[in-house]
Amino acid sequence: MNVALMNQALMSPALMAQALNPGAAPVATPFFFYMLAGAAILSGLFVITRRNAVHSALALIVTLLSVSGLYLMLYAPFVAGVQIIVYAGGIMVLFLFVIMLVSIERVTKERQFNRIWPVGLLASCALLALFVSAFSKGKDLFPERRMALVETSNTQQIGALLYGEAARMGQYTFAFEIASLLLLVAILGAVIMTKRKI
């Protein structure tokens, strides 16, 4: 992938897609969307209804994988890959690691003592209102045209946006580095809180 081709891709994805993949039918058919979205919602329901924490965690993994499939459908393979490697492969393993040390028998018999369902109801109502409003005037909020097939250079484009030299390309460098600094502080905090003596 040379720079000229990439610049062209940044300016006009449609041209790029036509050059790379003439006449190919899109893979992102409604069938896959409904399948992945259905799997995500169903396993999401399992996460909050199972009393056994390990079952919840396994259902959450299915949710995360379905969401990564949805990212693939949005022609964002890099985000999908990161979703798998960070959430499904990294964080969920640590989740399971911790849950396995808890005695499941006692936990499943215990009465739940967190009475915050009014807050949850309020939050989900607000989210529903947001979704409904976004759906009802979606055409004004989002550009109607579908993102053209730029997946062949998706990673390179993200790299250019994050670290590129030109003012237009590297516009997110500062925000990205701030986020990484925040993560570093969080890591240091976790280490200091767990290890009194370093």
Added chain:
Amino acid sequence: MLREFMSYLGSSVPPANAGNQLWALIYVFIIFAGVAVAVLCMNWIERKALAHFQVRLGPMRVGPHGLLQPFADAIKLLTKEDVIPAEADKVVFWIAPVIGLLAAFTVYTVIPFGPSEAVSDMNIGILFMLGVSSLGVLGIVTAGWASNSHYPLMGALRSSAQMVSYEVAMGLAVVSALLMTSLNTSGTGTLSMIGIVEAQQQQGIWFIFKFFPLGLAAFAIFAIAMIAETNRAPFDLPEAESELTAGFHTEYSGLRWSLFMLGEYAAMIAVSSIAVTLWLGGWLRPLPNLLHGAAWEFIFSLFPGLTFGGLALIAFIGTARMPSHAFFRIQRAGLGVFAALLGLIALLLLVIAVAGRANDTSIAARFRDGVDYVYWFVLKVAVFMYLFIWYRATWPRYRFDQLMKVGWKVMLPISLGVLIVTAIVGVLIS
């Protein structure tokens, strides 16, 4: 159907990129069958090689030189009683080996056996491979937990700690190889598995020799981390039999146990393929810069046929050396047939090589190229598979604290240092 079948022939991209689902499916079946055969071979070679390392004979009874032992094992495992412990979590116990197997086999979609001999060429190839193979630990963790028993739980805890620790060093080693792909005129690297091998072709050097010894150091870190990732000796603490009986699969038997084994060997082949792709030039044959020209091309294209010829020769010698007692008559005939079969394959490959020489654009030449690519890739992976056995016969198992110390205090700093120095050198020379 036929039109779809014919339209892909002669294409220069993997079937999934050409949008040909039929051929993608054919490739998936070929790869699945190939991996299954490789696991069978690996089973036999591992037992024989380990036996010879320890001055034993290994399996000798089932078939000539125990050649039918893997099949006997498979039949035994399939017919064995399948026990699920009474207090186990049935659903999770059932799902766990499937997770491991799926994670091990899914990554084969992006492994490049040749420039077009892969199921798919993804833009995020190596990221996809690392991500999906890291899901394999979920199978081990859930298996250990669902068994509801102490040894499996300890094995699962060890395994997750070990795999998470070594993944970090592994990922940094991979990144330093990816940095090398960007040393071209455009300055843009790639994550695509095929793109990585093509970058080595363009730069005219395998990344293991690039910026000597930086590439070698990154490769060495990956080669160590991948043994820990696949839970093989000397890092096989999750199934350390002297401490944990059989670790996370203590409660598993029969078919489910064999699924774990299949997943483990498939994962070993997969990580070896990553190492071959990133540092050893993937499907490229040795020294294409020095030994080029039509004559050398022809000589190298004879290699696959000669390899099978050599194997056939060994089998023939084995047939000749069989005791001439009547008791061995059937075994002798069987080994002879096996040798003849290997000889036939050798002959076929040699014919393809010679036929492809006449016309470089013919379908035979295309076929010869395909055979060459797959041959060199598989040969390099086979070296790694032998190394896995060799390590197992040579080194004693680590203690758990030593393992963690090596992972976090030795491998991680070295791989970080290699990454930084690689970046600096890359910027300086470009």
